[in-house]
Amino acid sequence: MEVVSAEVNSLLPEEIMDTGITLVEDDSIEAVIVSSPMADSIPMETELEEIVNISSTSDSSATTTAVVTTEPVTAPSNHSGDVTVNTATPKTDVNAVVKPTFPSGLHKLGAQTPVTISANQIILNKTADIKIGNQSIKPDGQKLIVTTLGKTGQPIVLALPHSQLPQAQKATSQAQGGDSKVQGQQIKVVIGGRSEVKPVVGVSALTQGNQLINTAAQPSVLQTQQLKTVQIAKKTRTPTSGPVITKLIFAKPINSKAVTGQTTQVSPVIAGRVLSQSAPGTPPKTITISDSGVIGSSLSTTTQQTPNKIAISPLKSPNKLTLVSVASQPPSSPQKRVDGVPPNVVLGQQILTVQQPAPCSPGKAVGHHPAAQAVKSAVQTITVGGVGTSQFKTIIPLATAPNVQQIQVPGSKFHYVRLVTATTANSSAQSASQNPSTNTQPLQQAKPVVVNATPVRMSVPIVPAQTVKQVVPKPINPTSQIVTTSQPQQRLIMPATPLPQIQPNLTNLPPGTVLAPAPGTGNVGYAVLPAQYVTQLQQSSYVSIASNTGFTGTSSIQSQARLPFNGIIPSESANRPRKPCNCTKSLCLKLYCDCFANGEFCNNCNCTNCYNNLDHENDRQKAIKVRGLFPCPPKLKPFSLCLLKLWGRACLDRNPEAFKPKIGKGKEGESDRRHSKGCNCKRSGCLKNYCECYEAKIMCSSICKCIGCKNFEESPERKTLMHLADAAEVRVQQQTAAKTKLSSQISDLLTRPTPALSSGGGKLPFTFVTKEVADATCECLLAQAEQAEKMGKSKAAAERMILEEFGRCLMRVISSAGKSKSDPCAMNC
DNA sequence: GAGTTTGAAACT
DNA sequence: CAGTTTCAAACTC
Incomplete structure (x- = not known):
């Protein structure tokens, strides 16, 4: 795992976490799921949290604005003409700025398109003349048209604005250290906005054939102000054609020391979000933006039709963010070597995939530009996570074989997983000189996204992220789904089903590790590991991960993922420290065990013979399935593994209540919180912690079957207890505060410098005897x-x-x- | 800390 | 569905 400097970390907007991507549970949805903010789309009783603002911390100085919207966009078939973006009812979701800059030395390499990502904007800067192989790309007239998933008729335009974006140019030139070539050559990505939330940030006009997309009546406030509202678009389907996926993968430079030259600064407002857009009939394409600033030299005009998924999923939890991406096959140009960095070492990378309609005409087509072409050829779906229903977890299949690196940012709440393209790791030299002063993010792309259809085994170095991971990209099935969820805690995503290749190393998995489904496993389930558990596993190791081309078992995966493995509602469980369990006979694989019941691994518990850990993942997964099953029909008893296999997930899907939080939202008019099943107390009067209602500090409801209940509103016993409890709590707080203060004072005294008795100097007021x-x-x-x-x-x-x-x-x-x-x-x- | 009480979970 | 058993946490001494 690599550590990102605090400076870089500061660029990461924490709002991402608030994005709270809502996962739409629909098995029919392919590739990308864009959830809707609507409460009814949220499964389970968990309260739907208000729409979360994802505003970026972006300063207004950011250049062009790229607003990614879940608003459906219709890509015009004719790209030669001006591109228009329907912003009549924009829905603002994510603002992302990708501002590429060219390291001076990188121009020679050609095909390198620096990309700078900042809030609200995606700018792909390109030099005046960029040569890709034999192609010379002119900036003029290059456009990017992005269609969004869902509604039609609202085009999203990715344009190469001319030099009429003073602000953008300023930032760009600044980032490039005054390289005049770069000015004005920018690619803007404007994807609709959310009308009900905030209008789409206006995009300045484009010149020379580039047309501005936009944004009529778009309040400028949004530009300067950060768009914090996350659009949760209703999941939309294109029955006839698979959704086009535009992928944005933003990786941050991990170790700037190892890299010389350009430093990419990412303000990934978009980070942590999966933006999905569907454009019927358009093949997914991927643009890889690496902080190395290098774009794949050979951008093949051929479009890879294989959909690659990139999921940037923010974990809603304030704690950590996990970026997971299914990257396309990385470019292998020798130019991408980074000085001093082993070929396999992946420097911070950013992968941008922009959904785009049919191929643009030459000359004006975006595809001519390395970045533009990358966009053209790359996956074209952007998935934007919806508002956080925190109970969801993120499950992202790593279809293609990107290297996955964990990035742990000191002091950051988020966890990052950086994906590295395979080519980078191999022969390609990555010229990712990173200059801290620059604010640009190199764009690495993106040779023609050719996905290796054969199952590949992927070795992902996990802990010492500096080590290179060799990744063999695998194609992902177009029908494969990406489930994006938010979770307060970082979770390790693991196949729920046995995965022999990786199991031996499971115990060494570091936090944030994402495992790809095993080849041929089809419906591979995923288990999500509690962050704190994974955190214990800081040993560096390589995990062999087999990627799966198919990954067709989406429904089951989704369901399991949605259930937060175990249906934990973060707000209820994750936010409070869990007491260590003391299980002795249940193996911690029954609901007796609080850890297991809450979907967590035992961590620092006092349990004996514990199976609730990675060492017994198989048993654990079986137990999860069993817990999710309805009572086993007598005829099927005793359970066999085969039956479990057959039932397994289906049953879990049928009985999602198994791990459902006990405390949910009550009916309308009732208390906000109530026990989902009600208690059954007989002797405690529901005024002891034996009672789950009382323990949860809620009153018993009509569904409780308790006898002699005293846990109701008017109960004098309850009031007395509450008063006593309050008083006790106050005392405890006071004592705690007093102790804290005393400790602080003592600590202060102890840490004060010792008076210099011998020298006679340095006398301080607390010096008693000099x-x-x-x-x-x-x-x-x-x-x-x-x-x-x-x-x-x-x-x-x-x-x-x-x-x-x-x-x-x-x-x-x-x-x-x-x-x-x-x-x-x-x-x- | 040992023993008891309690009620949910699991089992029949 | 009801009764019983098992289990681990809560509670008491």
Whole structure:
């Protein structure tokens, strides 16, 4: 796992986490699922959280604005003409700016399109003349048309705006260190906005054949202001044709030290989101934007029809963000080697996939530009996660074989998984010189996305992310689905079904590891590991991951993923620290075990013979299935593994209640929270923690079957208990605060510098006895002795006088120590 | 800390 | 569905 510097981390908008991608559960949905903010689309009782604002922290100085919307966009068949974007009712989801800059040295390499990603914008800068192989790309007239998933008629335009974006140019030129060539050559991606939330950020006009998309009546406020509302578009289907997927993968530079030259700064507002858009009949294409700033030199005009998925899924949890992507096959140009970096080492990469309609005409087509072409050839679906229904988890199949690297940002709540293209790891030299000063993100792309159809085994180095992972890209089935969910905790996504290739190494998986489905497994389930559990596994290791081309078992995967493996509602369970269990007989694989019941691995528990861990993943998965099953029909008993296999997920789908949180939302008019099943207490009066209602601090409801219930609103016993509990809580808080304060004070004293007794300097107010004070005290004592001698006092009387004087000296020292900070003389006699 | 009580989960 | 058993947490001493 690599660590991203705090500086880089600061660029990561935390709002992403608030994005709360809502996963639409629909097996029919292919490839990308864009969830709708509508409450009815949210499964389970869990309250639908309000639409989350995903505003980027982006400063207004960001250049062009790329607004990704779930709003359906119809891509015009004729691309030669001007491109128009329907923004009549824009739905703003994500603002992402990709601003590519060309490292000076990279131009020679050609086909390199720096991409800078900042809030609200996606800008693909290109030089005036970019040569890709034998092609010379002119910036003029290049357009990107993006269609969105779902509604039709609203085109999303990816245009190469001319130089009329002062703000954009400024940022661009600034990022490029004054390279004039780069100015004005930008690709803007404007994808509709959400009308009800916020209008789409207007995109400045395009010149020279490039037409601005946009955005009439788009409040400019949005540009400067961050669009925080996440569009949760209703899931839309294109029955006749598979959805086109535009993929955006933003990887951040992991170790800038290892890279020389251009430093890419990513402000991935879009990061953590999966934007999906469907364009019927259009093949998915992928653009890879790497921070190395290099674009695949050979951008093949041939479009790879194989849909590659890239899922950027934010975990809603404030804790971590996991970026998972299914990357297309990486370019293997030798130009991408990064100095000082082993070929396999993947520098921060960004993969941008923009959905695009039919091929554009030459000359104006975006595809001519390396980046544009990448967009053209790349997967064209952008999936934007919906508002966070926190109970969802993200399951993303790694179809193609990208290298997956974890990025752990110190101090960051998020976890990042960086995907590296295979080519980068192999022969290609990646010229990703990173200059911290630059604000550009190199675009790595994207040779023709050729997906290796054969199942490939992918070795993903996990912990020391610096090590290279060798990835063999695998094609993903167009029908495969990407499930995007938000989860407060980072989860390790693992195949729920036995995955022999990786199981031996499971115990070494680091946080955020994403495992691809095993080849040929078809419906492979995924298990999500609790972050804290995974966090324990910090050992670096390589995990061999087999990718699966098919990945057709979407429904089951979705269901399991949606259930947060175990249906945990983050707000209920993840936010509070779980007590360690003490199970002894249940193997921690029954609902007796709180950890298991909450879908978590045992971690720091006191349980014995625990199977709720990765070492017993098979048993655990079986137990999960069993728990999800309806009562086993007598005829099927005893259960056999075969029956479990047959039933397994289907039953779990049928009985999602198995791991459903017990505390859910009550009916309308009732309390907001209530026990889903109701308690069955008989002796406790529902006023002890035996009662699940009382334990959850909710009152019993009509569905409870309790006897002698005293846990109702008017219950005097309950009120008394509540008062007592409140008082106790207040006392505890006060005590805690007092202890904290005392500890702080003690710590402060202990950490203060020791007074310099020998030197006599550095006297501080808390210095009680310095050399001067000691000398003065001695003088006082001597003076007292002399006085006693003059007075003819006896020896005993003299000693008495001296001791009394010593006592006075001590008192002065003590009193003086607390007085003046700068007056050491106060302590003198 | 050991023993008891309690109620959910699991089983019949 | 009801009764019983098992289990682990809550509780008491």
